[in-house]
Amino acid sequence: MNWWKKLRTALAGGDKHTGPWCDACRRRVPGGVTKAPPPGVLSPSFYVGAPGRVGSTVVREACDDCWRRHRELTAEGEADYRRTHPVEKYVAALRDRDLSVREDAARVLMTLRDPRAVAPLIAAIRSETDHPRVERSYYVSALMFALADTGGEEARDFLDGLLRAPASWRELHRPDFYPLIPAVDWVAPALAVPGDTVMLRPLLDLLAEDRPVPVRRGVAQHLARLTNGGAGRWSVDGPVVCEITPEGRRMFTEGMRAAADDADETVRRYVTRALAHVGAW
Structure with missing residues (x-):
């Protein structure tokens, strides 16, 4: 043995x-x-x-x-x-030149959930998303979850606006993996922390609005992927389990049905796939 x-x-x-x-x-x-x-x-x-x-x-x-x-x-x-773990120490660490120090600070703030960290977290996220870099993906994701877990109206509004921004749907190419999409890989999983309706509302709004075709395709693909979770959960990346609520399911079904006649064939294909998955629940 x-x-x-x-x-x-x-x-x-x-x-x-x-x-x-x-x-x-x-x-x-x-x-x-x-x-x-x-x-x-x-x-x-x-x-x-x-x-x-x-x-x-x-x-x-x-x-x-x-x-x-x-x-x-x-x-x-x-x-x-x-x-x-005084919050002031870790808020200051978000400005450290060492990326590993900043990432550790973000993970501590995720646990502290102190409202005093909201403004510094938003400032740190803005500095990273203005010029996103693939090699900082884990750090930015930790910032997003720290902000979402801290909660509050200011945090939710900021993440909601970030998800709606066209720049968040631009692909960042990685040589050894699928392209990174900030909206999908960073923002949407963080918005799942408050609940599925908070995450779904901006996504469905983007799908319904007259947005560029690449944005609508990215949104539709992500919404279709969300239905792969099974067992009463949305398929969300990251350290969060997002339960399917009755309101979230109703919102999702109505929004996808409204997009079923989208002018783009690719969008329609993703919508049809998502509705088929919902029908099997």
């Missing part, structure tokens, strides 16, 4: 790891059911320990007891995280 299998067997109390496994308490759950953190949770912190001695870890699945303990410790854990 490999050493790592022996270690896992020992941690599981001597039994072979064949059943549900809790990543928090590192034990097999006899006859139990483990579950991942709930949909939409962006923070990787899963709190463990006891009051006064709270720690955090990253889990894929946790048993009911550990998940209950996590909820009990969340308030204390988040307060301790805020004390050790």
Whole structure:
């Protein structure tokens, strides 16, 4: 038996790891059911320990007891995280010359969700999207999610406007992968954080408006791709699970039906594919 299998067997109390496994308490759950953190949770912190001695870890699945303990410790854990990660320090780090420092700061701000970071995040996003560069993709995506997770009307309005901007639909070519489209790869996934209706509204508006053919094709293709999620979820890239709500489904169906007679054949093909997927739900 490999050493790592022996270690896992020992941690599981001597039994072979064949059943549900809790990543928090590192034990097999006899006859139990483990579950991942709930949909939409962006923070990787899963709190463990006891009051006064709270720690955090990253889990894929946790048993009911550990998940209950996590909820009990969340308030204390988040307060301790805020004390050790002052928002002013990480807002200032967004201006650091080192890209890795800026990216780490964006990910911390994603967890802090402090309204004071909204204006600096918007300024950082503007500086990156005015002259987008493929090699900074992970950083820009982290900025977008940090802004969306912080929330508020100003953040939503800014992301909504960015998604509607024609420049966001221009392809950035990558030598070893599909072209990067800022609207699809950065903005739309972030707008899924507040909910599917917030994400769908600007996309469907773009499809209905008299926009250039390349923009309408890009929007229609992305909307068709959203229907590939299955299991009651939109197919959204990034660290967010976007549930299909009744209002979102109604909005999507009505908007796509209205675009079914678009003058462009490619747009019509994507719309037909999306409606076929919706009909199979």
